[in-house]
Structure formats: structure tokens, C-alpha cells
Amino acid sequence: MxxxxxxxxxxxxxxxxxxxxxxxxxxxxxxxxxxxxxxxxxxxxxxxxxxxxxxxxxxxxxxxxxCPQYTIKCAALQFRPSRSQKKVIKKVAKLLVNPPTGSKSGEQGGPDSQGPSMVEDVPDRQPSNVDVPQVSSGETKVAAGAQQVAAGATQDKESGLSRESQGDVKEGGASCEIEKPSSSNKVPRPAHSFASLLLGEGPDPTKPPCKKAKLLRKQRKQEKEALRQAAESAQSLPWKKEQKEEKKLFEDFLKDQALSRLEMRLVRSEPNSEEFSRTRMESFEVYKKYQIAIHKDEPDKCTMKQWTRFLVDSPLQEEHKPGSPACGNGSFHQQYWLDGKLIAVGVVDILPNCVSSVYLYYDPDYHYLSLGTYSALREIALTRQLHETAPRLEYYYMGFYIHTCSKMKYKGNYDPSFLLCPEVYSWVPVEKCRPKLDASNYARLEDPGKADExxxxxxxxxxxxxxxxxxxxxxxxxxxxxxxxxxxxxxxxxxxxxxxxxxxxxxx
Known part of the structure; x- marks a missing residue:
């Protein structure tokens, strides 16, 4: 039928x-x-x-x-990558040019965490609004020098010696330069010598007070903030602000010249397209290598039949209807080719309203590329691309969100995302769901009073x-x-x- x-x-x-x-x-x-x-x-x-x-x-x-599994989707058209997601794209572009030592030769270690429905990549994410201060080597030397000066002063005080002829002294990153009197130009020594300063007799009244490096940095930051606020007040038109926010679109991050080495091919898997059949063995070998290295499967269990049954066979019919994308609807493999070598495969279903992610597997030699996060970003970009010819296709489905599993919670970081209420089957923003799921593993996500229509x-x-x-x-x-x-x-x-x-x- x-x-x-x-x-x-x-x-x-x-x-x-x-x-x-x-x-x-x-x-x-x-x-x-x-x-x-x-x-x-x-x-x-x-x-x-x-x-x-x-x-x-x-x-x-x-x-x-x-472990309740909540269906999650991302509104791809409104998606804006976070700082950490932008870093992943830039990281991939950089590592394609300069791969780390030992990569692509079988060296493994620290691969992305995985889950059963798709790659559950959990990249290390530092909050984007927190800047961790870095102590430079110069400041470290300054601190060590200050401790040495303080130790020398203590010794002089105990032995009754004065150390009046000193060079530059740095404390906290600021410079306090003491000039030596010249023999040709006799200048009376001030009442507070450098030795007396070290012995705790007070600052030299003839010199301006020194500022610590921390205070100087704070002052510079305040000055920059004042300049920024002045610039914003001078250009406070709404369209200027919107223009600045939209200056760098999501797709622009994927157009790096280095990323052009990574070719994306969308091939139909059911029924098998000619391109899929030609690359079938290469795709299976990547899957087998992935399952053995990442999921610790026994080699004799990773058979062509098992791979076909799991990731190739699909009940979805090939459809080409008005309003569908040029490739049609159905099941596909999105292949990642690096310089002519297949390194990853994303299994996806292209449906009337969405791109639905099924699974991702990759060559473990390329784990350093963070392909879990990167593939999700690529599939969001695919959704946006298909929307241009298929207006109904607006969402990217990421499988299941499991609040009790740390490897699955990362899906909520693709903003804006929504969870499906398990009782009335309506979509609720992730931010609204989190407090309820913190209180109970299973929760009705929709407000009371609404029914399953x-x-x-x-x-x-x-x-x-x-x-x-x-x-x-x-x-x-x-x-x-x-x-x-x-x-x-x-x-x-x-x-x-x-x-x-x-x-x-x-x-x-």
C-alpha cells in the first residue's frame, strides 16, 4: 500500500x-x-x-x-551559537590546519562522551560571562622580586646595616625608581632614604606614591568602560544595535577557509542511493572502528548486518512532494570527508517540519575535533539551508533530553530549545522545565489545566x-x-x- x-x-x-x-x-x-x-x-x-x-x-x-527521556527540539531559525559553540567551530578550523601531535595515526584518548541516540558530546564549557585572570610571567617575577627585597630588608634591620644605593624596585607591577646622587652634582640626601623606607620609617615625601598593578588595571578598565558607554550613547539608534548584533551570522562561522577542506555530502540511505552504495564499505569501517573504540563493543558483534539493521534500514518512504526540499524527505547519511577521507557520518531523517538526528559515528583518530558538538551545529545549519526551499521545515530534533544524565543535558544548551510535555504533548521552553526536573525526574512540564488535544x-x-x-x-x-x-x-x-x-x- x-x-x-x-x-x-x-x-x-x-x-x-x-x-x-x-x-x-x-x-x-x-x-x-x-x-x-x-x-x-x-x-x-x-x-x-x-x-x-x-x-x-x-x-x-x-x-x-x-531515566525519563524527554523529546527535545531546537528552533533552528532563531538559533544563535553560544560563545563555547563558536569556539568549537574555530577550534575545528584551526585543528584542520595544524592537527595535534599523534592525531590521525591511531593515537586516542579523551574522546567525546557518547550516548545511545546520537553523539553525546559534552565539551568543557566555562561560563561565557566569567573571565579567568591570567598571571603573566612578568608579574610572577615581580612578585618574587618583592619578596626578596622584603627578606633583604629584614636582614639589614637585624644587622644594623643600611642599604642606601639601590636600583629599581618593583612592587605589585609598578615601578619605584630611586635616583642615585651624582658625584659631580651633589644633591642633599632626603630625610627618608630608601633604606629607611625598607626599615618601615614611612614613604619618601619627595616622590609620588606608587600604585599597585591591580589598581592600575582597575583604573584602565574603568577608563575603557567609560569610553565604551560614551560611544554607545553617541550611537544609540536601535538599528545600530541590531546591526552590531547581526554582524556575524551563524553561517559565517562555518565559512572559514580551513573548513572548506571538510566536505559535507548528504546521501540518501533508504532506498540506497548510488553515492551511498559506492561509499558503503568505507562508512561501515568507520562505524566499526567507532563502536570498538568508543563503546567497547566486541569486534565480532560489529557486523555489516548489525550496522545495516541499526543505521541503514529505515521504514520512512522516499517522498518528493510540493513544499519538500530538493533532496526530498526520508532517511539520509550526512558524510564528513576530510581531504578525500571519510571521518564521520551523521544519520538523519528529513521530515516535513524538521531534521531529526538519529546517530553519529566518527573515526576515533579525529576525536580532537569535538565532532559531537560540531556535527550538531552542522545539522542545525542543514536545517536552515533546507528551510529556504521547504518553508515548513524549521526545527532540529536532537533525540532525547535526560535531565538525570550529565551526558545528555548538554542538548539544552542549543538555544532556543523546547521539551515535549509527556502528558499533553505541547512544547515548553527548556528554561521553564529545569526547575521542575530538578525537583522530580518525571514531571508534567505544561501548566495545569491544559489537556491533550x-x-x-x-x-x-x-x-x-x-x-x-x-x-x-x-x-x-x-x-x-x-x-x-x-x-x-x-x-x-x-x-x-x-x-x-x-x-x-x-x-x-
């Missing part, structure tokens, strides 16, 4: 091992096997908390599972495929007695009314 989705519901609801906290039997989810699925149906399903792994489509049981289910209207005949569940129940009505009602409730009346439920 071309253009229709056919699914097979699994009624079992058994506990299994959690890949996030490691508990053996605390993870719960419902699932179904998608024999084929339209991109719009899958879009509607992920907007109710479903995700796919190959052709298996599953929905975590949020109020029972140990797609939750009113009429089980008799569910479409069923039985003995090669398509019929409403009401007729199927009359033919078979309807002993599975509770399972079908649960399936329809989790899928939502819209999908339940459009998907075709296969019954044997």
Missing part, C-alpha cells in the same frame, strides 16, 4: 537494562515494528515522544522508567489490516470477538487520534 504506514504493535511491556544509568531492569517502553511509514506519520509520532532505531519505533514509559480516542475508528483486508477496528472486533481491545486502545492512545486513524495496524 504505497503512501500508507503499516505497523505491528508489540503488547509486551517488560523491563530491560537502562543504557544511561546501567540498572538491569528499570527501563520501560512501548514499541512497534514499522514495516513502512510516511514521513508525515513519523513526524506526528515523534511529536508525541516516539523515536526510531532502524525500523523499530518506541516510546519510553515516562512515569515508570528510571489529540487524546480523544475512538478505538472503533482505528484502521486494521486483517487477512489482506483493510477495515475499521469495529468490523475487526465483530469478526474476531475483540479480545485485544485493551491493547489496541493503548496503542491508539500513545499514537494519538490523528495517527491512530491514519496508520494501518497489522493484525495476524
Amino acid at each position: 504505497s503512501g500508507r504506514s503499516i505497523v505491528e504493535w508489540f503488547a509486551e511491556h517488560e523491563a530491560y537494562r537502562c543504557g544511561y544509568c546501567g540498572c538491569a531492569d528499570t527501563n520501560f517502553s512501548h514499541g512497534m515494528w514499522a514495516h513502512t511509514m510516511t514521513c508525515q506519520d513519523y513526524q506526528d509520532l515523534i511529536d508525541r515522544g516516539w523515536r526510531r532505531s532502524g525500523k523499530y519505533v518506541y516510546k519510553p514509559t515516562m512515569d515508570q522508567t528510571c 489529540n487524546g480523544n480516542i475512538d478505538v472503533d475508528r482505528v484502521l486494521v489490516l486483517y487477512e489482506q483486508q483493510l477495515m475499521p477496528y469495529a468490523i475487526y472486533r465483530a469478526l474476531t470477538g475483540g479480545s485485544d481491545v485493551d491493547d489496541v486502545r493503548l496503542y491508539a492512545t500513545l499514537a494519538g487520534r490523528t495517527c491512530a486513524e491514519r496508520l494501518i495496524l497489522f493484525r495476524n
